[in-house]
Amino acid sequence: MSDSTTEASTARRVRPDVQRSLDALLAAASEVFATDGVDAPVRRITAKAGVGAGTLYRHFPQRSDLITAVFRHEVDACAEAASALAEQHEPVEALERWLQRLARFVADKRGLKTAMHSGDPAFESLPAYFMERFVPAVTHLLESAAATGDIRADVVPYDLLRAVSGIAAADDDAYTRRTISLLVDGLRYGGPSAASD
């Protein structure tokens, strides 16, 4: 089968160079945001991405467009990591690793806190997206671990996400790591109501 079949199947084919620009921009912005915050100069992002300023503005007319795109992109990556970890590790191990991964995500996004509290409607949808993607991910991990009897079965996924977010926001990697381990230990050995609020 020829290329055209492939083209036809995806309607308007995304031109490869366009995709390359998008990918490079998202990757560059992700790094720069983590390093210098979301107010970093646009030029630093375009330089790292190897594209011109106009390319950035074509795809992300507003700075908030880029910020939210990066946020969603990384939420997706983190959520997808849950499946990968579930396949590679025993349930509890997968759960703990993913919570550590989540903590890293939250810590990296600390620069967004201010922006998200600015009241800018561009960021309104982000918290919902966070939960929409992570609740199913953690739910699945919890159920798998509970199914083997390794952890209790009454943990509320939302509470767990919030707890990890709070811990990670403390911005002390060692503390975060220790505390999440403690938390998982708690899930493992605690009584049936220990993790509820």
Add this chain to the structure above:
Amino acid sequence: MSDSTTEASTARRVRPDVQRSLDALLAAASEVFATDGVDAPVRRITAKAGVGAGTLYRHFPQRSDLITAVFRHEVDACAEAASALAEQHEPVEALERWLQRLARFVADKRGLKTAMHSGDPAFESLPAYFMERFVPAVTHLLESAAATGDIRADVVPYDLLRAVSGIAAADDDAYTRRTISLLVDGLRYGGPSAASD
């Protein structure tokens, strides 16, 4: 206390207009930092303080000088509030009110988090100053409350400060208030080892 007396009596007496400029700048910067973050335009601060830009730079050649001055100034104010509250309220009440006050302080300083993690040596001393001033303050409040038998006696002041900081960093006023109350209730009724790390 005695230091300031020495300063006033010897050395170069601080001229009243200079003091006025300093006070106005600290007050203005405090407000502006809370409202617009620590990266707010200098002009906004000088305008609010009613002084020229040159005056600000004379007293605070680096921006970080102003930031740390405001930080220390407000740490001092918060620490001093402990004594005032201790005089006006019963021990436990004073303790809780002060922890709420501390939480407000931490929440207001959220904008500093990024700066403090920038590695800039100008900010290195701030966490130590935080503890240096607050540990004695909270220690005194804890001891008073423990002396009356209203709370347990084995609370580690440092842990309590850190816990409140973490809670306040969640940036949800209602949550913070509720949780601090809960914490104090825990102190009041908990067993002898509950508050330790």
Add this chain to the structure above:
Amino acid sequence: MSDSTTEASTARRVRPDVQRSLDALLAAASEVFATDGVDAPVRRITAKAGVGAGTLYRHFPQRSDLITAVFRHEVDACAEAASALAEQHEPVEALERWLQRLARFVADKRGLKTAMHSGDPAFESLPAYFMERFVPAVTHLLESAAATGDIRADVVPYDLLRAVSGIAAADDDAYTRRTISLLVDGLRYGGPSAASD
């Protein structure tokens, strides 16, 4: 007339889609120039024309190429209007209507004044083209009107064109309309030397 026939029959026949692009570009540029001036963004023109930017540059490598093409195109349209009006109206009526039409043309081209005085050689030929097309047109209208005895016979076509241009440049539609009427009345009733310079 015969030229266009020759063009069509020999040489490289203009492909229909090419002609469509050219027409669309000229029409779009004409509108945009009138609305936003000759310095309007290229994108606005290509968007209105429904073509890509590359297409514009293929046909008009320099911006001045597009400007002069639009200018000539509209000079042609205005000149051709003279014949049409001559067929539909009595001679003097046709003359006056055409002069009003000419005034509108001049007023619409006001944005070109600056460009034409910029010394850019690309625009050097435009005034000559203006006269080359309009002198015959107005000459014919004047002769028809003079032949019936409705207006004097000694009007210098060039002077009349220049006078109307000057009046129209005043950029006051009502004033222009009034004054052209007055001018035509003058032609109608004036003595044998009134319209000469």
Add this chain to the structure above:
Amino acid sequence: MSDSTTEASTARRVRPDVQRSLDALLAAASEVFATDGVDAPVRRITAKAGVGAGTLYRHFPQRSDLITAVFRHEVDACAEAASALAEQHEPVEALERWLQRLARFVADKRGLKTAMHSGDPAFESLPAYFMERFVPAVTHLLESAAATGDIRADVVPYDLLRAVSGIAAADDDAYTRRTISLLVDGLRYGGPSAASD
């Protein structure tokens, strides 16, 4: 008498460096606007004025502020030239020289035509200012010339200003000069109602 007396007499004394900046900016802008139009890059103006960009924005926050300032400044200069010419020349000579001066002013301001017709309220007051300053100037010149019997006494100043504006807008120096001379000759020898509209 000391400096302070001088200072006191003019209330808040304009600092010499500020005045220098203002003068340089107005002069530079005037030249640049004449050369490149009112949309010329800000940098060209500041470079010619020898000041930083910030200085321009301090004094003229909006571009229209600079444009109107230049306009008024030059209207003033032209209006003041009337008195100077009246002192140096015979009445009719002064009148003609000033009308030529006015024609140059109008021709130089051709770039403003588009801006003034843009509907921007910033430019609304300019035509009124034009008349407010020039009507008295030309009135005085006309009266002086009429008093000696050199020209007729019934010329409407406003009409004369408008006529010269129209002539100058033709943007052909030789034509303008010739026609203004002709106009003044007309004033000199014409009958009592010839110059009225």
Add this chain to the structure above:
DNA sequence: GATGAATGAGTGTTCATTCAT
């Protein structure tokens, strides 16, 4: 030939910092 994505120089504008007054 047509398209429109990419480029990157150019421009307006802000704002930290200096320094003449």
Add this chain to the structure above:
DNA sequence: GATGAATGAACACTCATTCAT
């Protein structure tokens, strides 16, 4: 010491032009 005008580097953003598709 205080003031605030001036500086100019830095930045966001636009848009003419090129060129891969």
